[in-house]
Amino acid sequence: MSEKTEIAVLGAGIVGLCNALQLQREGFHVTLVDRAPSPGRETSFGNAGLIQPDGFSPILFPRDFRSILGYASNRRRDCVYQTSALWQLAPSLVKYWQKSAPASARRTMIANIPLFAASVDAHMELAELAGASDQFSPKGWTRVFTNEASFREYAAKIGLLKSRGVSADILSPTDVFSLEPDLLAKTVGAVRLVDQLSLSSPLKLSDAYFRLFLKNGGRFVRADAKTLTVDSDGKYSVLTENDAVTADKVVVCLGPWSDDLLRKFGIKIPLFVKRGYAVHFSAQPGAQLHHSTSDADGGYSLTPMDEGIRLNTGVEFASRDAPASGVQLARVIPLARKFFPLGQQIETVPWVGSRPCLPDMLPVIGECQHRRGLWFAFGHAHHGLTLAAASGRLLAQMVKGLTPFTDPSPYSAERFA
Secondary structure, three states, X not given: OOEEEEEEEEOXXXXXXXXXXXXXXXXXXXXXXXXXXXXOOOOOOOOOOEEOOOOOOOOOOOOOHHHHHHHHOOOOOOEEEOHHHHHHHHHHHHXXXXXXXXXXXXXXXXXXXXXXXXXXXXXXXXXXXXXXHHHEEOOOEEEEEOOHHHHHHXXXXXXXXXXXXXXXXXXXXXXXXXXXXXXXXXXXXXXXXXXOEEEOOHHHHHHHHHHHHHHOOOXXXXXXXXXXXXXXXXXXXXXXOOOEEEEEEEEEOOHHHHHHHHHHOOOOOOOEEEEEEEEEEEEOOOOOOOOEEEEOOOOEEEEEEOOEEEEEEOEEEOOOOOOOOOHHHHHHHHHHHHHXXXXXXXXXXXXXXXXXXXXXXXXXXXXXXXXOOEEEEEOOHHHHHHHHHHHHHHHHHHHHOOOOOOOOHHHOHHHHO
C-alpha cells in the first residue's frame, strides 16, 4: 500500500533540504526522496562552504576573441574541458555565450539581487531552528592576486559592485600578510569580501537541516526519482524500496540530474554542468590557514574545513557522468604548494561534483505550466549552498499561494519555451 503525502521533494541535497524545510514552515506535510541513504552526500558535499550574499554578478562566458582563444587552448588552470564532451555541450555553451552579452548579463544580475539579498537571513532562520547557528562564521572570503593587471581589473569591478551594496576591502600585500601570515606567495594585493559567511563543514549543515526536517514530522524515503509517474487524476507516485509514495505535488530538486526526469515528461530545459574537484590537505607543522582564500590568478581556492584544508578547483566542462580527470588538479596542486605550506594529501581519490547550470545563470523556480503540481527548484549553478534557503522560501510562498518576497517570473521555466 502506497504512502500518501502532500508534497514529495525529489532530491535531498542542500536545495532539497531547504525546500522541504520551507514547505514544512508553510504547514505542508512533506516527504523527502533521494536515492542515497543519507542527504547531502553528492553535489552538496564538496563545495567551498561559503554563503555569498554578494555573489549576484553572474559568472559569464568570455566575450572577447582573445579570451575565447585562451580558453580554447585548454591550457588554463581555472577552466578546462574534455574534448569528447564538446559536441554534446555545444548547444548549451552557445546559449551560455549569448546570455553573457551585456544586456542579458544585466538582466540576470537584477534578477539575482533579491535572492542573494535574502540568502543570509533565510539560512539563519533555518539554522536557528536547527541549532546550527554556530556553524556559520563571518570570516569573509579573500581573493589574493599575484598579477598586478588582474588585481587592478578585479578591484575596478568590485568598485562598481559597491554601488549595489557589496562590502569589500582592498588589501595591500602587508594587509594580506597580516590576515594570512603563513602564505608563501608574493602577492600584489587582495580583495576581501567581508559579508560572506563560512562553514567548516557543508555536510554538517546538511545533517543539521535533515534532523530538523525529521523533528518537524518529515519522512525520508530512498527511491529513484526517475520512477516518477502521474495518473489520470494528477496524483504523482514514485517507487520506493518497499512500495510507493503518492503525492499531490512534487518538487524537482535534483540538481544536475533534473533533466533526466524532465525528459521523461517531454520537458526540455537547456541544463548543463560545470564540474569541479575537491581534495583535502593537512597543513605543514606550525602553519595555519585562517580564512577561505582564493588564489585568483592560480584558479583554485583553499578553505579551512573540519576535514583539512579543502582545495577546490575552478570549472571543468565535461559530461556529467564522464570519468574524473586529473588534469585540473595536476595543474593547480603544485601552485597551491607554492601559495601555502600544504602538507599531505588526505584522500587518495578526489571528490568530483557537477554544478547544475542554465545558460542565463539563473535557477529554475516555480510550477510547470503544462503539468499542474509539478514544481521546479534546480539550476543554482555556482550558488546552490548560498541560494538554497532563499529560493526554498520563494517556492514555498508560491506553493502556499502567498505573495512572494520577490517577482518569481525571471526564474520560470517558461523562459526556455
